[in-house]
Amino acid sequence: MVRFLHVADVHLGYNKYRQDNPSRMLDFFRAFDSALETYAIQAQVDFVLIAGDLFEERMITPGILNQAEYVLDKVRSAGIPVLAIEGNHDNCPYGVKSNWLRYLCEKDYLYLLEPDETGTLQPWDPETARGGYVDLPCGVRVIGSQWYGASAPRAIQQLARQIQALPPAAGATILLFHHGLEGQVCRYQGALRYNELLPLRQAGVDYLALGHIHRHYAVEDWIFNPGSIEANSIQENQQQNPRGVLLVNLDQGPPQAELKRDYWQRPIHRYTLTLTPSDTVSDVESQLQQLVQRHRSDMAEAIVEVTLKGEVGFERGELSVRSLQGQLQEAAAAFIFRLGFAATAVAYQTYRDGTAASPPRAQIEEQVFTDLLASVAEYRDRAQPLAKALMRMKEDLLQPNANIPDLYQWLASLSLESEGWEDQGRRG
Missing domain, CATH: 1.10.246 (Serum Albumin; Chain A, Domain 1)
Known part of the structure; x- marks a missing residue:
């Protein structure tokens, strides 16, 4: 039996919340390190797949590079190969032939699998550290691809023809592909339809390892997406958007992919406080303090979002959201505390003067x-x-x-x- 770990969208160097808390950038390193320590090294997998977006940006600082090297070196020391492709965040810009994934590949931290300049899938060459596919000792063939963007449907047709033309594989065939499937996330433009991916299955792909969309999904026992390792936004909390890493067993029959989420991740908690027109500013402040007191044990060291909804009998400006947010963060001992005001003022309606139906x-x-x-x-x-x-x-x-x-x-x-x-x- 072959066992491997499928991860995607690591986003080392993600810094969206640095103004709230600069330490947030370290969370992505901690999650990556914890996931691979637990479900690659300790689980003794045969190999690890990274389906794009190891880094948040193409240009990274030395510290972010060190984070990647630290984790990948531990995996390499355990004798576990790592196979990766570029995502839209860390791919080579047009006209540029190298990036930090190429650097890690040449330093023997990972295999960067991609078609050559003509779009051809060449076998892995250890001398040049280049190739479009590799046949691993465990009998599995892993094929790479690139970030294709809007040209993905056309690229799939070419990939399918290339895969069919390759020498027969000894075992299962895996394709790394960084793109989203239609219907998995709302308001996402450019996702692929299932029928557009189907030629890959017909070409012999047994496991399509996707990335790009930050939530877990699986379709018909051959399309798999683990989601992001760590939440890139508060909306990616585990309650509403399950995500993590996939521990996969390949044996006789379809792949058995199990979503793993119990490695280290920063907890995220979201709350809604519904207000009424009778609530004064003092009432709202009191209700928020009571909410923090009730959930303080969950809020400690977590990312917390509280949204005020409903109707209120005062203007938004009367509630000092920023000041109150700071007080609540301190009271909750939260890592990051966000207070959102989505309530509306009480509406009123009167007649227009001069109409037959209007009063004096x-x-x-x-x-x-x-x-x-x-x-x-x-x-x-x-x-x-x-x-x-x-x-x-x-x-x-x-x-x-x-x-x-x-x-x-x-x-x-x-x-x-x-x-x-x-x-x-x-x-x-």
């Missing part, structure tokens, strides 16, 4: 005042009497001999908490 203008104006006041939680319970007082103040201001100082004195004499507010508003 004064009634419309009073309704506008009432709606505006009701949209603020602090004034909601007293919206109607306050609106009447505002109407009285508007009428007085429009008088030719309006006495502004008297109006200020009148306003100062009113008590917002007084049960007689409505009566005072009526008096003229």
